[in-house]
Amino acid sequence: MSLIKQLWIAIIVIVLLAFGSSFFISAYQTKNYLAEQLQVKNIDNATGMALTLSQMEKDLTTIELMLAAQFDTGYYRRIALKDVAGNIVTEFSLTAQPVNAPDWFISLLNFEIKPGIAQVQDGWQRFGSIELESQTDYSLVALWQITKDLALGFLIIAMGCGITGSILLNRVRRPLNQVVYHAEALGNRQFITSDEPATFELKRLVVAMNRLTGRVRLMLEQERKQLDQLQRQYELDPVTSAFNRAYCASWLEGYFNNSERSEIKSVFLLRVTNLQGINLQLGRSETDNWLRLLVNTVQQYHGVRLVSRLNGSDFFVVSDQVTTTSSMCEQLLGQLNTECLLDSNHTTAPLLLVGLSLDAMSSRQQTLSQLDAMLVEVESAPPLQSKTLQQPQPYDTLADATAWLKAIKQAIDADRIMPKLYPVQRRDGSLLHQEAMLRLNINDEWLSAGQILGWARRYQFTSQLDSAMLNRALGQLSADNSLQLALNISDQTLTTVAVHYQLLTLLQTVPKSVCQRLSLEFDERLVIKHQLLFISFASALKALGVSVGLQKCGYAINDIQDLEKLGIDYLKIDAAIVLRYQTSEAAKLLAGLIKLAHTLSLLVIAEGVVSVEDINGLHQLGFDGLTGPGIA
Known part of the structure; x- marks a missing residue:
């Protein structure tokens, strides 16, 4: 569960506890207050009625009429007159009426009021006693209405608290989400940095993670520099940054050792003709620049995966077979003749290019020997610039x-x-x-x-x-x-x-x-x-x-x-x-x-x-x- 959800749950629980306790305390206090007032009313009314009856003639009919008139006011649930022995002389009571309040509310907060009791005198002698119980239905309805108003007020306040909490949590959420994203990135081995949030605890956490990222980046940079130095020292041609002959030989060995090749490759042998004369014509620095241009042009050609310098004037090129070997040979040579001209007096670059599909070969030695033989054939037949080895399709049932x-x-x-x-x-x-x-x-x-x-x-x-x-x-x-x-x-x-x-x-x-x-x-x-x-x-x-x-x-x-x-x-x-x-x-x-x-x-x-x-x-x-x- 996310931290934001936990915070929301905590806020909701706290609000419910606070409002719930306040609600029930207020409801019970109101009930107790009304019950106390009803109890006092019972006692006061019973005392007043007893005093009135004590001063009257003790005619039963007159007493009944007076009690009936009092009962008919509707404020009483029961009025009873008892003699000295406790026997009921006359009694007026009201049958239970439905109350406009839920049953659960009535059962939870129903009033239990003791009746008011007062003694009736006949001169200096005791005539009997009167018992009086006030009507509680009105108070119960009033208590239900007060409770509803109180709940509505609490609900409005809770909604206001929820909106306020949402705004505050959104302010916390932004830096928190940033920290979570940063932590997830570190878990996925992605060493990123984040802006420091204003929240003190989160700020300390982000600072620590940023410090970790900085250390990892520093180590990576050091490792990269060392790797780059080793690569340039042992595996790359110092002039053109193409791979050297050793890498070329190793690549071919790996290719022929792999019985599960992802696809067939085309390889080419590119020779710079009269490199010594070019060096004398342009000078060493310009010649090196031209060789770098040559290598870069080949590397940028679509499908080329590897360029390796075998010696001063020969370059080995590996390409995916996106087209036929002959088509690629012609297209690559055409681009080199356009971009690698020595001067405007020449229409072609001083280059020879031969190629074949590796599917026609079975070993590194056979591949290099075949390319050398093809290059000798091209050199002996000027102005021919290129040649490719025609070989059968690897699976000739579907030639089209x-x-x-x-x-x-x-x-x-x-x-x-x-x-x-x-x-x-x-x-x-x-x-x-x-x-x-x-x-x-x-x-x-x-x-x-x-x-x-x-x-x-x-x-x-x-x-x-x-x-x-x-x-x-x-x-x-x-x-x-x-x-x-x-x-x-x-x-x-x-x-x-x-x-x-x-x-x-x-x-x-x-x-x-x-x-x-x-x-x-x-x-x-x-x-x-x-x-x-x-x-x-x-x-x-x-x-x-x-x-x-x-x-x-x-x-x-x-x-x-x-x-x-x-x-x-x-x-x-x-x-x-x-x-x-x-x-x-x-x-x-x-x-x-x-x-x-x-x-x-x-x-x-x-x-x-x-x-x-x-x-x-x-x-x-x-x-x-x-x-x-x-x-x-």
């Missing part, structure tokens, strides 16, 4: 893109979708979760994500696949209470707000206990490009109990602004770094990444673990979990 899209839609509509599970293991050997990889049945054959996503991406159909996978995963989680799953989320899903609402609505249809066993993972590069969208989506997912993680993490982690505000639960480090953990350079980088993540209380998971022998070494580095071909 439109047929692919139709087949994918039919498979989803027929629920021919199945996740293939790969374990993620904790340090103690227990299961953290299982990665659910897409399998789709087309023409009675189960196809992997790598065979499907390239086609789906061309028609922007990946979000529908994400929705179908999530729906299937929720069904499995609901059926098996011990199952924990992690799903990869595509770039189209992350960048489309309408899809966010669709997935959140789907998650709201299942109990929170099911959502708590689900993790959604996003590529690090996507989070960098769409950080605000990610923070909004991740916050909504966390509110439903879903865990959120980043996959393929590594050197770009420093490019994420305010990492502490993302609210993520774990990082999965890219296999391109993990595979080289035995080298001192990669070990330092991994240790820096792990320390940065642990500062934010994040789990760190190594991707691409190949052999059982690597498990102990990676655990010694500080990894909290492992996944890959070597994890059974």
Whole structure:
């Protein structure tokens, strides 16, 4: 229960106790006062009537007429004259009449008045006694009216107190909500700062939380600087800030070791022709600036995921297959010829570009050898600038893109979708979760994500696949209470707000206990490009109990602004770094990444673990979990 509700309950209880006690005390005091007045009236009237009768002739008829006349005034319920022996000589009484008041009120506050008794004399002798009881119905009706007026007054005062309390609580609510939001953010590993409220106790609390946030940010900044220095020292080309040859080799090894590829990649080898002559023509400084422009142009091209400098003049480029390899080669070369010209006298840039699809290759050595051979062929046939390797489609039954899209839609509509599970293991050997990889049945054959996503991406159909996978995963989680799953989320899903609402609505249809066993993972590069969208989506997912993680993490982690505000639960480090953990350079980088993540209380998971022998070494580095071909 929220603090505001507790305050409201406390205020209501206090008001009810105060008004209730005042109400009943006032009602009983009024009743006692009226009862006292009625008792005095009974005694006074009985005494007066006895005095009158004592002075009269003791004729019974005359006495009865006098008592009847007195009774008929309507102020009495009973008048009785008794003789000396206590026998009733004459009596007048009124039958019970309905009273205009509720029964519960009558039973609770009914009057019990003793009759007034006085002695009647006959000279010096005692004639008898007279008993008189006044009518109480009028007093009961009057008491009921007073009580109603009192209750109405209390109700009006209570409403006024409620309005005043609401205004005061709203003034308290604003800083209190701010403190609650700050505390929830800290609980979700989002280290934010808040303005200090005027309330003294809340101010002390906010100051303490802001101080904690400041310390965490200072530690993060220090860790980031150290990580950035290590990255620039060991993994990046000092001139262009592209990755170096070692990273390229490691990335290729990780790609071919991974049997469950999310999609097919295209790779290119870009060569600067006559780099020595360019250096003599422009000078070293201008040449370096031109090389940086070249690398930046390639990195900004749609679909490019990696640029690595193999040597002085050769650059290795990895791209998602958003189009055919040949189309991308032509388009990329055309953009480079436009933006990277050395001077206006040339119509093309001094560049050669060759490419192929990695699906046609089987190893790192074969890939680099094939690219080198293609580059030699292009160099020997000027003015040829580019060449691509034509290879068969990975699944050539549906060669037409439109047929692919139709087949994918039919498979989803027929629920021919199945996740293939790969374990993620904790340090103690227990299961953290299982990665659910897409399998789709087309023409009675189960196809992997790598065979499907390239086609789906061309028609922007990946979000529908994400929705179908999530729906299937929720069904499995609901059926098996011990199952924990992690799903990869595509770039189209992350960048489309309408899809966010669709997935959140789907998650709201299942109990929170099911959502708590689900993790959604996003590529690090996507989070960098769409950080605000990610923070909004991740916050909504966390509110439903879903865990959120980043996959393929590594050197770009420093490019994420305010990492502490993302609210993520774990990082999965890219296999391109993990595979080289035995080298001192990669070990330092991994240790820096792990320390940065642990500062934010994040789990760190190594991707691409190949052999059982690597498990102990990676655990010694500080990894909290492992996944890959070597994890059974």
